[in-house]
Amino acid sequence: MPTTAARILVVDDDPHILGMLEGYLKEEGYEPVTANSAQAAAAIVRRDHPDLVILDMRLSDGTGLDLLKSQLLPELGPYRVIMLSGFVSQKDAEEAVQAGAFDYITKPVTLPKLGITIRNCLRLQELTHEVATLSGDGVKPFALSAIVGMSPAILEMIEHIKRVSSYDVPVLILGESGTGKELVARVLHGLSTRRHAPFLPLDCGAIPQDLVESELFGHEAGAFTGATQARSGRIERADGGTLLLDEVGNLPLAVQAKFLRVLQFKEFDRLGGRHTVQADVRILAATNANLDEMVEQGTFRRDLYFRLNTVTIRVPPLRERTEDIPLLAHVFLMEANRTYKTRVQGIATDALRLLEQHRWPGNVRELENSIRAAVILADRIIRPPHLPAAVRGRAQAGEPSSDSGERLTGRGRRPIGDLSLAEIGRYAAEEAQRAAVMQVLEDTGWNKAETARRLRIDYKALYLKLQRWGLRAPKL
Numbered sequence: 001m002p003t004t005a006a007r008i009l010v011v012d013d014d015p016h017i018l019g020m021l022e023g024y025l026k027e028e029g030y031e032p033v034t035a036n037s038a039q040a041a042a043a044i045v046r047r048d049h050p051d052l053v054i055l056d057m058r059l060s061d062g063t064g065l066d067l068l069k070s071q072l073l074p075e076l077g078p079y080r081v082i083m084l085s086g087f088v089s090q091k092d093a094e095e096a097v098q099a100g101a102f103d104y105i106t107k108p109v110t111l112p113k114l115g116i117t118i119r120n121c122l123r124l125q126e127l128t129h130e131v132a133t134l135s136g137d138g139v140k141p142f143a144l145s146a147i148v149g150m151s152p153a154i155l156e157m158i159e160h161i162k163r164v165s166s167y168d169v170p171v172l173i174l175g176e177s178g179t180g181k182e183l184v185a186r187v188l189h190g191l192s193t194r195r196h197a198p199f200l201p202l203d204c205g206a207i208p209q210d211l212v213e214s215e216l217f218g219h220e221a222g223a224f225t226g227a228t229q230a231r232s233g234r235i236e237r238a239d240g241g242t243l244l245l246d247e248v249g250n251l252p253l254a255v256q257a258k259f260l261r262v263l264q265f266k267e268f269d270r271l272g273g274r275h276t277v278q279a280d281v282r283i284l285a286a287t288n289a290n291l292d293e294m295v296e297q298g299t300f301r302r303d304l305y306f307r308l309n310t311v312t313i314r315v316p317p318l319r320e321r322t323e324d325i326p327l328l329a330h331v332f333l334m335e336a337n338r339t340y341k342t343r344v345q346g347i348a349t350d351a352l353r354l355l356e357q358h359r360w361p362g363n364v365r366e367l368e369n370s371i372r373a374a375v376i377l378a379d380r381i382i383r384p385p386h387l388p389a390a391v392r393g394r395a396q397a398g399e400p401s402s403d404s405g406e407r408l409t410g411r412g413r414r415p416i417g418d419l420s421l422a423e424i425g426r427y428a429a430e431e432a433q434r435a436a437v438m439q440v441l442e443d444t445g446w447n448k449a450e451t452a453r454r455l456r457i458d459y460k461a462l463y464l465k466l467q468r469w470g471l472r473a474p475k476l
């Protein structure tokens, strides 16, 4: 099934080819637009932002490669252009793909092949969109690909998640505030056999302590003043699914004892209830607190702690994976553009440097909020003045940041601030690819041959990509 109503711009100075492709695209259910020169194409792209561009290498007023680099990539981002090339321009077409075009087709154009390439390109866009739309609706199970990041620390965490995903055991997720603990919990749910049942989070730190108990276990009518009607609690409502106890360290001691029974015997009583209720719920817990210390101090039950921490996943703070910052920033930029219907195209190098140097005490959430705010303030490009004062802080006052020198150069990496926008674009495109591949691997249960077939890439190419990204099938 072709994706209907995708807007496709065809750019060619040969009226015969324009007419043929326009007719074909209409028949396939797309919405074609045509341009016979580079100038006309650039104007249409700026005005209409088509979903895809089919671009001839040779135009009356320039080359397709120049148009791609100067207008289309900055305006549309990578992977939105399919090049048409003759035999002599094949080398340029290859260069175009390296620069960020999706693919090229050699003339004379075979329509079925073009059709397949169009569908693949649009599918990749859909997947990239899914990856970037990270703020789920509260019940949507997330795929592993929702976790954006290519740093060794994140890849290691993803490996860990995959390893534990097939076991129906409690998992304790540790990490600072805003690092992505809830996201990890959603992904664990999304990968489990419980994914079609509810995922319910309860932030034990956000609701008054005397309400935590009734929120979790529910109550019968008359159980306490104000309880006029019986109400089920989250454990009951999550039956068959997953319950996340966020900030589990805030669970009052009395509730901890009751909760232990849920973990041990999968049963509990509603407040004021006389019948035991059975609940088949997987418990995930997250915390920023030092539970070891709390156990020593007697504010957290040792037996509950041992039951919860059979398996732990540590979510690294953002300052330990600064190499993910440009990528996350670009994903949040795309997401904000969609939410606010803005067209901010990128982040200037000096602004990226500031993002890299900031310590991010609020971690990924702080970065997400900073980019959202900057998108509202910026015109076309996010520049230092658009960033929150805390992010501009020390660097703008002329002080070196405490660890940036070591951090940026110590591991022999190029400082991110020296990367061009195109290089960052390629990095983001690589991430989009990784996410797309991972999505299909998950869909096919890590069947690599089937994955390669669905993605229409060579098995060897898939194998090499997986090696490069350090991805392996989860152990069952």
Ligand SMILES: Nc1ncnc2c1ncn2[C@@H]1O[C@H](COP(=O)(O)OP(=O)(O)OP(=O)(O)O)[C@@H](O)[C@H]1O
Binding pocket: 134, 135, 146, 147, 148, 149, 175, 176, 177, 178, 179, 180, 181, 182, 183, 184, 246, 286, 288, 364, 365, 368
């Ligand atoms: N690796 C990541 N890729 C993409 N988005 C992320 C990533 N990590 C976190 N986020 C996003 O950052 C925001 C904060 O994440 P989340 O709520 O999961 O953090 P948390 O550790 O549970 O926070 P808290 O401790 O305050 O409860 C969310 O919008 C989440 O989607």
